[in-house]
Amino acid sequence: MEQPWFSIGVLRAEKNMIAVLSGGTGSVKLVRGLASQTHDINVISNVGDNYWLYGLYVCPDIDTIIYGLADLLDYDKGWGIKKDTFGFLRQMEVFGEETWFRIGDRDAATHLIRTNMLKNGKNLTEITKWMCEKFAVEIRVIPVTDNTIETRITTNKGELHLQEYWVKHRGKDDVEGIQYIGADKARPNPEAIGAIQDSDVVVIAPGNPLTSIGPMLSIKGVRKELSKAKKKVVAVSPIIGNKAISGPAAKYLEAAGIEVSPYGLAKMYSDVCSNIVIDTRDKILSKKIESLGMNVYDTKIKMSGKLDEDALGSFILKQVRV
Numbered sequence: 001m002e003q004p005w006f007s008i009g010v011l012r013a014e015k016n017m018i019a020v021l022s023g024g025t026g027s028v029k030l031v032r033g034l035a036s037q038t039h040d041i042n043v044i045s046n047v048g049d050n051y052w053l054y055g056l057y058v059c060p061d062i063d064t065i066i067y068g069l070a071d072l073l074d075y076d077k078g079w080g081i082k083k084d085t086f087g088f089l090r091q092m093e094v095f096g097e098e099t100w101f102r103i104g105d106r107d108a109a110t111h112l113i114r115t116n117m118l119k120n121g122k123n124l125t126e127i128t129k130w131m132c133e134k135f136a137v138e139i140r141v142i143p144v145t146d147n148t149i150e151t152r153i154t155t156n157k158g159e160l161h162l163q164e165y166w167v168k169h170r171g172k173d174d175v176e177g178i179q180y181i182g183a184d185k186a187r188p189n190p191e192a193i194g195a196i197q198d199s200d201v202v203v204i205a206p207g208n209p210l211t212s213i214g215p216m217l218s219i220k221g222v223r224k225e226l227s228k229a230k231k232k233v234v235a236v237s238p239i240i241g242n243k244a245i246s247g248p249a250a251k252y253l254e255a256a257g258i259e260v261s262p263y264g265l266a267k268m269y270s271d272v273c274s275n276i277v278i279d280t281r282d283k284i285l286s287k288k289i290e291s292l293g294m295n296v297y298d299t300k301i302k303m304s305g306k307l308d309e310d311a312l313g314s315f316i317l318k319q320v321r322v
């Protein structure tokens with residue numbers, strides 16, 4: 001049979017099966033970069049920032065990955081569907097509802113159908129799989145758990161859901177701590193555990209270490225599985241120098257007493273990960289990070305467009321030896 005031009009034979013990456021722990025905008029960029037090399041990817045998604053609004057169940061990290069892979073993501077904002085309209089939200093305002101969380105009209109359909117399916121007895125794993133099919137996304141997106149985990153930020157003004165802290169209050173208040181409510185009782189998704197076990201390499205995406213990756217690592221079974229597999233786990237730093245590439249990661253790390261640097265990150269991940277990709281500008285830290293028992297790789301890690309995404313995806317699959 002004739003091979004299509006994009007045949008796996010042509011584009012075959014050196015690693016066969018990839019699992020990616022993912023959450024937030026930095027993660028979707030890397031997942032797209034990896035997907036430019038191979039479709040043998042299972043994305044394990046954070047669920048800690050899921051949020052109930054107007055009776056709808058919103059799963060930002062799952063949707064961001066699906067929209068990103070379906071080429072529907074509003075890349076300027078890093079969430080939602082590009083060119084979406086906001087008639088639904090305007091009407092909610094007329095009804096006297098708060099509208100600080102900007103749900104677009106097409107995006108609302110995603111939350112509505114998901115909520116309806118939940119009410120009809122489907123779990124988040126089944127719904128997410130169905131959604132990938134509807135958006136023609138070949139890559140599997142697996143919620144890290146079907147149970148509820150809620151990331152809450154303790155501030156000087158009280159405790160808030162992550163979305164309330166970051167979106168409603170615009171991340172203004174001082175952070176005193178971060179909690180993952182429900183993580184102690186959450187069962188890891190067996191499909192997520194299977195994806196870790198079956199992969200040749202597990203990538204911890206450059207998502208926010210405490211609010212995108214942290215909730216997943218707080219599930220005992222997930223942490224244990226990664227620790228067992230740590231030789232094939234590679235983290236990509238979301239920090240360059242002493243600054244987060246984007247978002248409030250630095251503020252959260254400081255609040256948790258973690259050094260804001262690729263070294264601080266490596267130390268935080270050192271029990272679940274033996275390899276780290278840092279920015280070339282931080283190469284000077286390599287020896288110090290290696291003293292933690294980790295292999296260090298350096299390249300350009302800031303992804304400012306498709307070329308950068310693809311280059312980083314290719315670097316991880318071709319240069320990182322796990």
Ligand code: FO1
Nearest residue numbers: 023024049059060063079100101102103167
């Ligand atoms: N982030 C914002 O900063 N403002 C919003 O109004 C907003 C709405 C929104 C709607 C759906 C969705 O899936 C995500 C949305 N986000 C919004 C992003 C979200 O708050 C976070 O960036 C993620 O939870 C972090 O991964």
